[in-house]
Amino acid sequence: MDLKSVMEADVAVIGGGATGIFTALDLTLRGLSVIVIEKGSLLSGTSGKFHGLLHSGARYAVDDKQAAKECREESKTLARMAPFAIVSRGGFFVHLKGEQDRYIDTFVNALAQCGISFEKIEVASLLKVEPQLTKEVDFAVKVDDMVLDPFRFFYSAATYAKRKGAKFLLRNRVSELNPSGKVIKTDKGDVKAKIVVNATGPWAAKLLRASGKEIELMPALGIMLVYERKLVHSVINRLRAPSDGDIIVPFYERSILGTTAQLVEDLDKIEISEDDIKLLQEQGAQLIPSISDLQYSRLYFSARPLVRGSDPRETTRDFQVIDDDWIISVIGGKLTTSRLMAESVSDLVCEKLGLKAESQTKSLRLSSAFESTPVKGSIAEEVYEPGMSLALAEEKISS
Amino acid sequence: MISVKGSADFSIPSIRILAFIRDPSRFAGCIPNLEKFEIKDENKFEALFKLELPSSIAVSYLRNITVKMNFELLEMQHQIFLKGEGRSAGVKITVSITMSVSGDASSHLKWVATLDAGLIEKLLGKTRLETVATTISTQIVNCIPSKLAA
Numbered sequence: 001m002d003l004k005s006v007m008e009a010d011v012a013v014i015g016g017g018a019t020g021i022f023t024a025l026d027l028t029l030r031g032l033s034v035i036v037i038e039k040g041s042l043l044s045g046t047s048g049k050f051h052g053l054l055h056s057g058a059r060y061a062v063d064d065k066q067a068a069k070e071c072r073e074e075s076k077t078l079a080r081m082a083p084f085a086i087v088s089r090g091g092f093f094v095h096l097k098g099e100q101d102r103y104i105d106t107f108v109n110a111l112a113q114c115g116i117s118f119e120k121i122e123v124a125s126l127l128k129v130e131p132q133l134t135k136e137v138d139f140a141v142k143v144d145d146m147v148l149d150p151f152r153f154f155y156s157a158a159t160y161a162k163r164k165g166a167k168f169l170l171r172n173r174v175s176e177l178n179p180s181g182k183v184i185k186t187d188k189g190d191v192k193a194k195i196v197v198n199a200t201g202p203w204a205a206k207l208l209r210a211s212g213k214e215i216e217l218m219p220a221l222g223i224m225l226v227y228e229r230k231l232v233h234s235v236i237n238r239l240r241a242p243s244d245g246d247i248i249v250p251f252y253e254r255s256i257l258g259t260t261a262q263l264v265e266d267l268d269k270i271e272i273s274e275d276d277i278k279l280l281q282e283q284g285a286q287l288i289p290s291i292s293d294l295q296y297s298r299l300y301f302s303a304r305p306l307v308r309g310s311d312p313r314e315t316t317r318d319f320q321v322i323d324d325d326w327i328i329s330v331i332g333g334k335l336t337t338s339r340l341m342a343e344s345v346s347d348l349v350c351e352k353l354g355l356k357a358e359s360q361t362k363s364l365r366l367s368s369a370f371e372s373t374p375v376k377g378s379i380a381e382e383v384y385e386p387g388m389s390l391a392l393a394e395e396k397i398s399s
Numbered sequence: 400m401i402s403v404k405g406s407a408d409f410s411i412p413s414i415r416i417l418a419f420i421r422d423p424s425r426f427a428g429c430i431p432n433l434e435k436f437e438i439k440d441e442n443k444f445e446a447l448f449k450l451e452l453p454s455s456i457a458v459s460y461l462r463n464i465t466v467k468m469n470f471e472l473l474e475m476q477h478q479i480f481l482k483g484e485g486r487s488a489g490v491k492i493t494v495s496i497t498m499s500v501s502g503d504a505s506s507h508l509k510w511v512a513t514l515d516a517g518l519i520e521k522l523l524g525k526t527r528l529e530t531v532a533t534t535i536s537t538q539i540v541n542c543i544p545s546k547l548a549a
Contacts, residue, residue, distance in 0.1 A: 063459045108479055209449040218522060220461060221489060241463040243449055262489025263518040279465060306458065306522070332458075 006183075006190045008037040009350055013172055014207060015199035016164045017047035021154050022342030023197050024168075026058055027159040027349060029364075030357035033240070034166045035191055036158075037184065039173045041394055046201045047335055049302035049336035051224050051249045051258040053235060054086070054146040055336040056077060058093060059116065059242060059252045061110035062103075070112040071336045077362055078339065079146055085153035086369040088100055088250050090146025091235030092126060096136045096286065099240055104139055106241055110210075111141070118143050124290050131233050132288050147237040150335065151152040152368055178310065179326045182220050194196070195328070202267055202303040213324060217331070219267055221305035222259035223280055230257040231288050245283025257284040257291065267303055293337035294399050298341055311348040321345060369396075401525055403532045404511040407540045411547055413506035415476070419547060420479050420498055423472060429542035431535060434465075442472045448537070453527055461522070462476065464488045477501060488515045496536075508543075512536055 011027050013020045016038030024034045038044070043098040079086055095104055113117045121140045127133055162168060169188060176185040177196065184191040200207050205217040230253050238246035249256045250269035258282055264270055277299065319333035319341060330345045341361040350357055409416060419425050423444040427436040434473060436445035440524055447467045468485030481496040496512045520528050 015418060060459055063462055068460075207496065218518070219456075222460070241449070241451070242459040243463040244465045245490065259460075260489065261464065263522060264489065273489065275467070278488055279467060283465070304458075304460075306461075378440075 006301035007167070007169075008036060008192045009033040010087045010186055010193065010353065011035075011197060012037060012193035013199055014169065015201065015202055015203075016042040016158075016170065017045050017046070017199060018043075018150065018154060018286075018340050019047075019201075019330055019333065019345075020199035021158050021161065022199070022339050023199055023330070023345055024058035024166045025157055025164075025364075025371070026339075026342050026346040026359050026361050028161050028164045029168045030346065030350060030354065030355065031077070032349075032353070034161075035193065036161075036166060036168045037172055037174060037191065038168070038170050038185055041218070042158055042168075042397065043150055045203070045303065046302040047098045047154065048339075049224070049300050050150070050222070050335055051134065051247060052087065052147045052149065052251050053091075053247065053249055053336075054148040055334065056144040056146075056380055057114060057116045058089065058091075058107075058111055058141075058143040058145065059237060061114045061116055064111070065114050065332070067337070068110070068116060070340055071334065072114065074337045074340050075144070075146060078336070081339075081361075081364050082107045082153050082156060082214055082366045085156070085353075087148045087149050087252060088234065088333075089144075089361050090197065091143050091144050092121065092125070092130070093141050093237045093239040094137045095131065095139040095141060096134065097138045098136075101164055103240055108141065111143075111294075116143065130232055130234065130236065132290055133236065134287055134289055136286075139239065140387050141239070143237075145237070147235060147251060148335075149251075150368055153366075154395075155365045155397070156336065156369040160364075160366055162357060162397050170394060170398045174207060174210060174348045175326065177207070177364075179211055182326060195352060196327045196328075197345055197349065198310040198327055199345075200330065202305040203328050204305060204331045206267075209328060210328065211327060213327070215329070218306045219264050220306055221262040221272075221301050221303050223262070223272060223299060224345075225257045225277070225280060225284070226298050226300070227255045227257065227291070227294055227302040229253070229294075231290065236287055245280045245284075248284060248288055257281075257296070258369050261304075264303070270301070270308045272299070272301065272338060279381065279388055283311075289292055321348065324346060400456050400514065400515045401520065401529050402511065402513045403536060405507070405533065405536060405540065406507065406509045407543075408505065409544050410505045411544060412504055413502045415499045415547060416500050416506045416508060416543065417477070417479070419543060420500070421472065421474060423470070424544060428546055429539045432455075432497050439469070443469065444472075445469050450531070452523065452531065456522070457529065461488065469490070479521060482532070488519055488522075490519050492516050492519070498529075508534060509539060510540065516525070521528050 010032040055071040057068035060068040432449040466487040473480040483494040
C-alpha cells in the first residue's frame, strides 16, 4: 500500500514472526491499536525456518525446568487453539546402546519432576511402529511432542488479529527509530506509536542500533535437512544431553533432520560448511541408518539470538525482555512459548500505557485461514475465501 | 586465544607414560565423551567427542557441543607435541599441546596447551574457556594411570 500520511497506533510491533504476531494479537484483543511492521513476509525469519516441533517440554526437563514446564502447558494451549495446524502427534525419546546409561535416570526423573507425561515403551513394539529406527535402541519413552505447521498456525492468527483491527505492513523496512518523536521511519512512510515492541529476533541488535542503542547478541544457527520421504511417523528425539542431530521430525510426507548450534558473528555473512552438514547427517544416521544412503532435498537454517545476561557470569539466556522506555525488545525463546512471551510483553506494554486489561490469547480458538470448508460459527467463516493460498493470505493480511 | 598448563605425578615409570601418550589408540581412550575415533596415518588421528559447557550457558542446545578434531602427533626426545585442527559449534578450532615426561621409576608429566576457539571464546569468555580447557586436560591426564593399570 502507498502511505501518504503518517500512520498512528498505540503500539508498533516490529517483526512478523511468532512472537510479533502473538503480541499483535494479544494487544489487539486488549483493545489497543497495533501496527505490525515486517521487512519480509510473515514468518520469513526464524519462526518459519524451524523443524516444526511443538515441544512437550521433555527436551528441556534436565537442563531448564522452567522452560520445560512452560512448554508442557503452552504446547497444549497452542494445540487447543489451532488443532488444524497440528501435523502429527506423539514423540519418542530413544536411548542407544553404548551411550551413558545414567542419563536415562536423570532424564526420567526430570520428566517426573516437571510433571511431563511419559510412558516407557517396549523397544520391540516401538520398532514395529517405527521400522526405520536403528536397532541399537535399548530404551524408549513416549512423550506428548507434536508437530506444528507454523504457516497454517500463524497466518490464521494474523488473519484473526487483522479481523480484530491489527494492521500489517509487510515488505517494509525500518530505517530509523526516533524515540524523542516516537516515530518509526520506514520504506513506506512514518509510523507514530506510543510504544514499540522489537520482536525481530536475531536482528534485534541491528534494529536497536537504528535508535542509537547497543545490545550484544550472538546468533547461533540451526541447520535442518529435508528428506523427501516420511522416515518416521512420530517425532524421534535422541535420549542424551541436547546436542547436534538429535531430532527427526515428520512433516506431512517429508522428514526434517535437525539440528545444529553454530555460532556466527554476522547474520549477513553466513557460510554453511560441508563439514557441519556431514556431521548432522552422521548423527542423524545413528538414529535412522537409511539417512546415510539418502540425499537430502534441501537444507535451511535459522538463527537463534543469544543474549548476554545482565549477570556477567551468565553468558546467555534462553529469552529476555529489555525495557528501554519507548522500545521493548523481546529476544530469544521458543516458538512453543511464543504466546507466553507475547503475553508477558503485552502485560508490560499495558502497564506502561496504564491500561488494565487481561490477555485473552490463552483461551482463544482459531480456525484455519486455509481450510476449504470453514467450521460453522467459527472465525474462519468471517475470513474464509475459497482457494486461499499463502500468497493470497499475505495479500489479505497486508493492509 | 588461551593457554593453560598443568602437571601430574605418577608412580609409573616414565617410559610407560610416554609409550601410552604416543599411542593414539590408547591415548584416545582418555578423551572424555569420545564418540568416534579413527587412526588416519601413523601419526594422525581423528576424534569426535562431546564437550559439556558450563551451566552458565543457559540455552540447552549449546550445553553439549560436538567437537571434531584432526590431530597430528610429533615427538622429540621426552616431549610429545599434539597439533589439532577441527570444528565445533560451526567454529574453527586449533589446539597445540606439548607434553613432557621426566623421571625414571616414577614420572612427572607437564603439559601446556594453547587453544584458539574463535567465537566459542567470545561466547564463554576467556576465564571460563580456560576453566573448560583445564578441566578436560586434567580429566585426560588423570585417566592415564587407570588405563595403564587396566
